[in-house]
Amino acid sequence: MSSKILIIGACGQIGTELTTKLREIYGVQNVIASDINTRNLDLVNAGPFEIIDAKNYNAIKDCCKNNNVKTVYLMAALLSATGEKYPMEAWDLNMNSLFHVLNLAKDKVIDKIFWPSSIAVFGPTTPCKNTPQHTICEPTTVYGITKQVGERWCEYYYKKLNIDVRSIRYPGIISHKAMPGGGTTDYAVEIYHEAIKTGKYDCFLSKDTELPMMFMEDAINATINLMQADAERLTIRSSYNLAAINFTPKQIFESIKNHIPEFSITYKPDFRQAIADSWPSSIDDSQARKDWDWKHEFDLEAMTKVMLKNLRQKYNTDH
Numbered sequence: 095m096s097s098k099i100l101i102i103g104a105c106g107q108i109g110t111e112l113t114t115k116l117r118e119i120y121g122v123q124n125v126i127a128s129d130i131n132t133r134n135l136d137l138v139n140a141g142p143f144e145i146i147d148a149k150n151y152n153a154i155k156d157c158c159k160n161n162n163v164k165t166v167y168l169m170a171a172l173l174s175a176t177g178e179k180y181p182m183e184a185w186d187l188n189m190n191s192l193f194h195v196l197n198l199a200k201d202k203v204i205d206k207i208f209w210p211s212s213i214a215v216f217g218p219t220t221p222c223k224n225t226p227q228h229t230i231c232e233p234t235t236v237y238g239i240t241k242q243v244g245e246r247w248c249e250y251y252y253k254k255l256n257i258d259v260r261s262i263r264y265p266g267i268i269s270h271k272a273m274p275g276g277g278t279t280d281y282a283v284e285i286y287h288e289a290i291k292t293g294k295y296d297c298f299l300s301k302d303t304e305l306p307m308m309f310m311e312d313a314i315n316a317t318i319n320l321m322q323a324d325a326e327r328l329t330i331r332s333s334y335n336l337a338a339i340n341f342t343p344k345q346i347f348e349s350i351k352n353h354i355p356e357f358s359i360t361y362k363p364d365f366r367q368a369i370a371d372s373w374p375s376s377i378d379d380s381q382a383r384k385d386w387d388w389k390h391e392f393d394l395e396a397m398t399k400v401m402l403k404n405l406r407q408k409y410n411t412d413h
């Protein structure tokens with residue numbers, strides 16, 4: 095039996111599109127999608143799918159052994175905003191799921207892991223402009239703490255046990271398929287939906303809050319390119335900084351307004367403002383560009399065009 099890929103948390107914002115792309119590359123039957131529920135029916139019906147709780151070591155192990163899975167993409171997590179509401183659940187899921195896949199590699203069941211970190215590893219004491227790869231990381235959210243600790247464990251397993259684990263510190267990811275799952279950068283997805291559906295948006299961040307962001311297609315390409323890169327070229331086994339575009343709510347609003355002149359916005363910052371304020375406004379990703387030739391394609395204008403085109407089709411409107 096040829097070796098297979100397992101995606102845990104495949105029904106989420108990133109997992110949905112990662113699964114589709116991996117299936118295009120490796121074949122539908124070679125990529126098993128899994129999640130804790132079947133809410134994303136398009137994905138569930140598109141190829142092999144299993145219900146797997148990322149906190150259940152035996153469930154992951156059985157799936158890997160039964161299907162000769164050798165590579166795992168661990169996408170299940172509780173994100174930044176939800177993590178602040180359920181801190182212990184975030185710690186439990188984000189840490190234990192990572193230990194499970196790291197230990198599966200240690201036990202030689204699988205031999206390659208992708209685990210995403212986040213710009214949430216940074217905090218208010220981090221230099222916030224052009225944040226370096228190696229810098230102060232004092233995160234103030236539970237989510238950020240889990241990502242920071244996760245990075246340390248990834249590097250530890252690589253150095254002590256030679257586990258091939260690879261990671262990216264994703265910025266805010268913008269996409270038009272699955273909705274985002276409770277992060278602080280969700281506004282940059284919601285704003286496109288509301289522009290098409292209602293012509294107005296009430297933003298939960300203030301108008302000048304600049305954050306690092308990326309269009310989904312770039313994020314998926316980065317993920318797959320990192321996983322395909324020669325191991326010898328990789329110098330970072332904690333997690334790579336990754337960047338594409340930085341913008342504020344006002345700038346994304348103006349980019350949409352160029353296409354929908356009657357679009358309007360109001361700003362009503364909530365608890366997510368404090369989270370956003372603790373994160374960098376731009377990221378230095380030169381190490382990723384050097385080590386595995388990372389290059390982004392989409393700027394704000396290109397992304398706005400694709401988002402509006404696809405959402406107009408989705409909502410069946412030429413608004």
Ligand SMILES: NC(=O)c1ccc[n+]([C@@H]2O[C@H](COP(=O)([O-])OP(=O)(O)OC[C@H]3O[C@@H](n4cnc5c(N)ncnc54)[C@H](O)[C@@H]3O)[C@@H](O)[C@H]2O)c1
Pocket residue numbers: 102103104105106107108109128129130131146147148149168169170171172173187210211212213263264265266267268273274275276277279
């Ligand atoms: N989306 C972003 O902007 C962003 C930015 C930085 C990092 N990340 C990271 O990328 C990864 C994927 O993020 P996403 O945006 O796709 O998240 P998401 O919330 O959209 O999806 C997570 C998926 O995990 C599933 N899940 C939850 N609990 C589970 C469990 N116990 N067992 C199995 N599955 C479970 C959910 O049902 C969901 O389908 C996460 O590690 C996240 O921290 C995302």
